[in-house]
Amino acid sequence: MKLNFLLLTFLLLVACSTSPTGRKQLNLVGESQMQQMGKDSFEKLKQQEKVSTNQAANTYVSCVSHRVLKAMGEKPSDWEVVVFEDKSPNAFALPGKKIGVHTGMIDLAQNPDQLAAVIGHEIGHVLASHGNERVSQNIVAQGTMAAASLAIGQDTTKDQLLIAALGVGAQVGVLLPFSRKHETEADLLGLKYMSKAGFNPQEAANLWVQMKQKAGGSPPEFLSTHPSPDSRIKTLRKEADKYRSQYKKNDQNTQCSKPS
Template sequence: MIRIFNLFLVVPFLLYCSTSPTGRRQIILVKDAEMNEMGVTAFSELKAKTPIDSTASANTYVNCIVSAELAVTTDTTGVASWEVIVFRDNTPNAFALPGGKIGVHTGMFSVAQNKDQLAAVIGHEIGHVIARHGNERVSQNQLAGGSVKILESLGKPTVAGALGMGAKFGVLLPFSREHESEADLIGLELMAKSGFDPRESVNLWKNMSALGGDKPNELLSTHPSDATRMKNLNSAMANALALWEKAKAEGKNPNCRL
């Protein structure tokens, strides 16, 4: 009973003292250093299990975009060094982990059809990291389980699972959709500030939508629908275009080619 009472005292304090890059209030229960360690561990496990594409063209292309966007990124999570790996996987996917770890599947190159569209993808993943979305996800799962002693309940082998645990309808699913929408907007700003055409973020999602396939109803999904994402991006486009014009005036025009 005392433990539950203490939990209700702590959560409001954390909720009002933590904010994301967009100003959204957050529940953050884990120290950045601990989350970064978890991300590094999980990424190491993924690299050991998943084929890596070491071709110079793919890695030069991806890192060109990453370098341009990191140059305009403000990170307060204590990332020691960013790492981006191209994984040899035909699924059009990318992901991010705390600690500045980003994975891009080779299958994404056929959907993100130019440097600007891939910049939208990578900016989105950087957004997840700097907005502490992994920390929020773990914190939410810990609260849902009635415990904030995360490092006592999570062993090293379960780190990757903890960052992507199953969610409960009505509580964690909407929260995850909020993460995705926020990362879209952060990525839109980063790509524009670094000289990539922000309008291509919408075209990226048109390409994703054209893939078809069975997609769950948005209310039962951890991600917003493609239509919702395009609507939100278009709503923020005027500001993004202004940032892009400013970046071009400053000479920012990344020459990234596959």
């Protein structure tokens, strides 16, 4: 017991970091391990799900993603962007520089600006290490022995929970919603990046309105893992004003057009 306590104290001391918005966070898992988990999960998804070969859809999603990534100071060619043939409106980004967008999300987003909002939000989750934070919270909740084995990467029984913590849980049957705190942070980062990339920040709130309308009686997976659309729509409308001037200043040389 005493040893566990010491171990936990040690882990807490070494693992405290700060998110891009200045929030203190607990990240117990090494960055390279998170990246490996993201890459492995993405490979599995590509094997399990149908990857779209539709040229227009792929060009569109890459165009929007690359503009957002460039605005973040990322090198777009380092990132893998894959379109999945799936009618449910979903999108995700994983550590290890992976982005996945369902064809259902391409349909749902009415214009490139709305798609940029969703992609910016998802990359926001990754750059703010939300997956790591969620994995870490699970570790603390489950006790220090699990922490010890996870920290050295030997526990395979927790794979499902780890993958769910990345935000792609449906495939392993575990849906783990992001917290309000994480959602707000990802929304704000998404707004900032999309505006910087020359996308209209006003469209971010509209995307969530679309999502809510589409949800009807049965919320899509995306709303299960990204809850609270109502409060988010309000905040996004208010916050978007701050970024409007920045958005207008940016040149929009690369036009991304939604396939008809």
